[in-house]
Amino acid sequence: MAQTSPMRLRLLFVINPVSGGKKKADPETIIKNYFRDRPEDVSFFLLNGPEQSLSAAIKKTGPDRVIAVGGDGTVKMVAEALLHKNIPMGILPAGSANGMAAELCIPADWEQVLALICNEQPSTVKDIDLIRVNNDICIHLSDVGLNALLVKNFEQRGIRGKLGYALSSFKTLWQSKRLAVHIENNKLSLTRYAHMIVLANARMYGTGACINPDGDLTDGLFEVVILRRLSIPELLKMLFRHRPFDPAKTEVLQARQVTISTRKRAHFQIDGEYMGRIRQVTATILPKALKVIIPVPVDAG
Structure with missing residues (x-):
């Protein structure tokens, strides 16, 4: 009897060419070189390319796996296109924030990641939660207040990396004022004064700052993290030493749905993208809405 050949994986790589600054070679060339003598069927979608939606490209190519090549913004765009689809997403980290x-x-080494995607290193597909925030999707962390203003100042300054965040933090804390915030759902109704309110699907920012130590991407819940006060030394300590936020000045609530209202218009960001100033945010958990390819945990054998 003839032996059945293994399934030929169809892979669609979604590339953000401006992610992460300059590289020795562009991502498309690196990926093509890796797959030159391999059986996988590889195609590419460039985010600055001709006008075609990512969803249309996915429908046309019919991939088994879609790989986001970029930072958190690229990952978010791919996640939106794969929402509630039975197509796993891979992540090839290439951004200034990953x-x-x-x-x-997920390892930083691209060859290791590509081996995971091709099942040549132990990998698994994990179903993770997302948060619908107003009319958008949050895969990671959204917030109202101080950090959203920091994101705005960081984008305007144009200096990438932690240095850019550090320089922007002084201006941000000088500008920032505590907000009067009302938080409610069918189980709670409370008012707080805070420097920032975080809607946390994950545990830490791309800088490594741990905002939500007990976060779990698969528990069907998100956390509302209320930071009542924050100083320049605390902010810099979090950026550079990865210390958690001071629990004495922090309140954490778990929720499946929540509405946050501010007395005055407040700065707002989703997954590192400044969204402007808002008066109200409504967030709802989307349980197990996205499949992602991850390494098999070491303790899983």
């Missing part, structure tokens, strides 16, 4: 890759323990 918080979701770090959250999922």
